[in-house]
Amino acid sequence: MTASTLIKGATLPDGTTTDVLVQDGVIAELGAVKATADRTIDADGLRLLPGLVDLHTHLREPGREDAETVLTGSRAAAVGGFTAVLAMANTSPVTDTAEAAERVYDLGRAAGLVDVQPVGAVTKGLAGEELAELGLMARSRAKVRVFSDDGKCVHDPRVMRRALEYVKAFGGVVSQHSQDPSLAGPTACCHEGELSGQLGLPGWPGVAEEVIVARDVMLARHTGSRVHVAHVSTAGSVEVVRWAKAQGIAVTAEVTPHHLLLTTDLLTGYDPTFKVNPPLRPDEDVRALREALADGTIDAVATDHAPHARHDKEHAFVDAAFGMLGLETALPVITTVMVENGLLDWAGVARTMSVNPARIAGLDDVHGRPVAVGEPANLTLVDPAAKVVVDRAASVSLSRNNPWHDRKLTGRVVATLLRGTPTVLEGALA
């Protein structure tokens, strides 16, 4: 038996206010709860959401434990309000076997702060040629359902077709890093446009993403399988996804918090903190991404939390590693960009940050559940009005490549519960 928790006067995503008694890992009672509990959390004015689920996290273990480990990344996830994260396969070695997937899964369970669900590589070594052990990973203890060569695009259409056909058998999905390597060359490091010319930086155009998204939705239609578009960054990709969904094609898409707020003009200072793939895009893309998340064309927010050690990031812009932190700031960014601007209500936040990602990842038996009696108590308590100034030094991540440093954001995660056990209380690790 685990300690019980009484959450007093929380407001649910739909706006109703209730007490929530959490006992033995599940929601035991709702309404005006008379019972006492081992711990009481005053949730007056706070929103209670189903625990957040991140479809796209880089945990760097094994191989780059100087940048992040499963444990430190799990801490960042819990502080960010997450109860489940999908750990990308571009580790060293790559997660391309059942054993490798089980290892990541076990490290996550040992850390015990968030459900770490390994993503399996699509191809051996992310080399883009030979399919990885998709079936063995699916049947392993880790029950892998999401496959991705993220960091690299599965660019050979024949390989992509085979992967889609293969994962269909067990309801899996291929999450694609859409970046055509011949349109976005090996040196490309920012958005191709007027600014990249002025800065003298090799850029890559939005169309390098869009052609892959277009190809993949057609392959999904042909195979009758599911494709997921990772980190959508352009208005053109949104148009393709919108069209594909209207045709009934089984496509889902995610957008990162950074692509919803940060724009390419941040690159004028050549600060590698803002170097990321896909690159920060112009205003008109950002606007289209916000609208698409609001209208459901984009299903989910995913962080693409990409920690990098100082010695990989602190270089001249062209030489620095791609990627930025995201787990601890995702909820405040979405509150600021989407809720404060009236684009999403809290039910919309629950949908795009918990319900939809859980469903896409096949974790919806445990995560992204309604706040209802008998459901597993994976919960996130949010102060929707709190103003926070992000301080990169305060992060529990091992890395410091935080693009939000010094920004004032609205919204703060107050508490996170994983199967009824608080992992975060009063905004800090419990």
Ligand SMILES: NC(=O)N[C@@H](CC(=O)O)C(=O)O
């Ligand atoms: N997003 C990034 O810029 N980098 C990611 C890889 C990826 O998501 O493509 C990384 O692993 O660092």
Ligand SMILES: [Zn+2]
């Ligand atoms: Zn990627």
Ligand SMILES: [Zn+2]
């Ligand atoms: Zn990624």
